[in-house]
Amino acid sequence: MAKIIDEISRTFNEYLIIPGLTTKKHTPDNIDLKTPLVKFKKGEEAAISLNIPFVSSIMQSVSDSGMAIALAKEGGLSFIFGSQSVESQAQMVRTVKKHKAGFVESRANLTPEHTLKDVLELKERTGFSTIGITDDGSAEGVFLGLVTGRDYRISKDAPGKKVKDFMTPFADLITAKVGLSLSEANDVIWQNKLNTLPIIGDDQRLHYFVFRKDYNSHKENPNELLDAQKRLRVGAGINTRDYKERVPALVDAGVDVLCIDSSDGFSEWQKDTIDFIKEYNSDVLIGAGNVVDHEGFLYLAEAGADFIKVGVGGGSICITRETKGIGRGQATALIEVAKARDEYFEKTGEYIPLCSDGAIVQDYHMTLALAMGADFLMMGRYFARFDESPTRKLLIGGNYVKEYWGEGSNRARNWQRYDMGGNSNLKFEEGVDSYVPYAGKLKDNLDQTIGKIRATMCSCGTISLNELQTNAKLTLVSSTSIIEGGAHDVIVKDTNN
Numbered sequence: 330m331a332k333i334i335d336e337i338s339r340t341f342n343e344y345l346i347i348p349g350l351t352t353k354k355h356t357p358d359n360i361d362l363k364t365p366l367v368k369f370k371k372g373e374e375a376a377i378s379l380n381i382p383f384v385s386s387i388m389q390s391v392s393d394s395g396m397a398i399a400l401a402k403e404g405g406l407s408f409i410f411g412s413q414s415v416e417s418q419a420q421m422v423r424t425v426k427k428h429k430a431g432f433v434e435s436r437a438n439l440t441p442e443h444t445l446k447d448v449l450e451l452k453e454r455t456g457f458s459t460i461g462i463t464d465d466g467s468a469e470g471v472f473l474g475l476v477t478g479r480d481y482r483i484s485k486d487a488p489g490k491k492v493k494d495f496m497t498p499f500a501d502l503i504t505a506k507v508g509l510s511l512s513e514a515n516d517v518i519w520q521n522k523l524n525t526l527p528i529i530g531d532d533q534r535l536h537y538f539v540f541r542k543d544y545n546s547h548k549e550n551p552n553e554l555l556d557a558q559k560r561l562r563v564g565a566g567i568n569t570r571d572y573k574e575r576v577p578a579l580v581d582a583g584v585d586v587l588c589i590d591s592s593d594g595f596s597e598w599q600k601d602t603i604d605f606i607k608e609y610n611s612d613v614l615i616g617a618g619n620v621v622d623h624e625g626f627l628y629l630a631e632a633g634a635d636f637i638k639v640g641v642g643g644g645s646i647c648i649t650r651e652t653k654g655i656g657r658g659q660a661t662a663l664i665e666v667a668k669a670r671d672e673y674f675e676k677t678g679e680y681i682p683l684c685s686d687g688a689i690v691q692d693y694h695m696t697l698a699l700a701m702g703a704d705f706l707m708m709g710r711y712f713a714r715f716d717e718s719p720t721r722k723l724l725i726g727g728n729y730v731k732e733y734w735g736e737g738s739n740r741a742r743n744w745q746r747y748d749m750g751g752n753s754n755l756k757f758e759e760g761v762d763s764y765v766p767y768a769g770k771l772k773d774n775l776d777q778t779i780g781k782i783r784a785t786m787c788s789c790g791t792i793s794l795n796e797l798q799t800n801a802k803l804t805l806v807s808s809t810s811i812i813e814g815g816a817h818d819v820i821v822k823d824t825n826n
């Protein structure tokens with residue numbers, strides 16, 4: 330007979346936090362959310378720490394370069410999805426590393442031989458009305474001109490009119506050379522009453538645009554997650570099949586940290602991948618997972634993982650538990666793995682950060698996960714709702730939504746994530762294709778969420794995440810106390826009336 334674990338597999342919803350003594354020093358401004366991303370020895374500091382305990386999921390519908398830039402600006406980190414070609418993933422990493430506040434890579438480009446029809450189609454598809462005209466139509470090509478809405482009249486100009494006949498040519502444009510500061514660029518914009526300043530490198534190649542409209546958002550963010558050269562930090566997901574090609578390309582592109590993306594990380598494939606990476610370059614940082622118990626943690630810790638990800642089957646788009654019957658309630662998984670991590674630290678003096686992956690529904694679940702021992706949280710659904718996620722925003726049934734699909738869905742076709750080795754071609758879905766309610770800008774939502782975490786930590790009388798992990802008191806709740814926790818026995822006013 331199989332070994333039966335008596336302990337019930339529990340979710341975040343089944344716990345609450347009991348307040349501790351709040352002293353006068355426990356104000357939201359004093360709370361420190363800095364947290365280690367990778368392992369470190371007792372008494373030392375982690376090579377990379379996050380300024381807020383959030384990373385975005387290794388998913389096509391969540392983490393591209395746009396999300397990575399937005400999240401690193403707020404102090405978190407994205408892991409760029411690995412279910413794409415090595416070249417395009419490395420290019421996304423490069424885009425983040427090249428990013429400079431206020432300097433935007435041109436995201437809509439054509440050649441002089443294209444037509445007005447192409448311009449209109451590109452504008453419709455991308456939403457960008459400033460189009461860089463380069464010799465090869467790429468964002469880094471030789472810069473030949475600019476097209477904006479002021480260069481054509483749809484009612485008068487024929488759709489077949491060539492771009493070269495209505496663009497503002499390079500010779501008539503005011504441009505600046507790479508290397509000037511943002512405030513210098515803004516001076517040029519103001520002095521010349523420009524809307525867009527193209528920034529050009531050697532050989533007249535296009536590097537960036539600086540836009541007048543972005544002026545107000547250029548202010549530096551003190552929380553930004555930067556490397557030693559003041560570039561934004563970025564992570565990337567890899568799989569256990571093509572790592573020998575993928576890892577060198579990502580390292581070459583400047584990636585800060587890697588993570589093996591798998592629904593079940595307790596496998597020899599993960600150990601082989603870590604062995605390869607550490608031999609290739611022992612400075613490369615690599616997270617592994619996902620595991621849900623003591624044994625899984627120990628296996629990956631001994632394999633050399635720099636952080637370990639916890640969670641099987643709890644993701645909002647996940648149907649792994651229904652299809653394969655594997656998984657564990659996220660709270661129980663986290664509590665057991667955190668105990669294993671603490672014992673390992675005690676024994677070896679090596680602290681391995683834990684990432685709680687998936688199953689966060691309410692903001693307070695985040696504080697619970699952190700109190701249960703997670704050092705940071707990976708979230709998909711949470712980030713998919715924002716402007717910065719790479720998916721389409723649609724109007725469905727009168728409400729704005731964003732698309733959000735699992736890596737194990739037919740849409741993503743990321744079969745490597747569910748790879749069990751061998752050559753089997755049998756594929757089945759472990760994720761769904763869905764919509765999530767559109768929630769606006771990442772920064773606005775993050776500010777609210779972080780505000781709630783800070784407030785809860787004040788209530789607990791804890792000033793740092795380490796104190797939260799050590800001092801917080803958690804309690805299980807009964808199903809009736811969950812009802813007590815919501816508005817009850819009152820007639821809630823309909824605020825629409």
Ligand code: IMP
Pocket residue numbers: 386387388592642643644645646647648649686687688689707708709710711734735736737738759760761
């Ligand atoms: P969420 O934050 O609850 O939406 O969960 C996101 C997490 O679900 C990701 O970080 C992955 O670990 C996991 N995940 C992503 N795609 C799939 C899938 O198709 N099936 C199962 N789990 C998935």
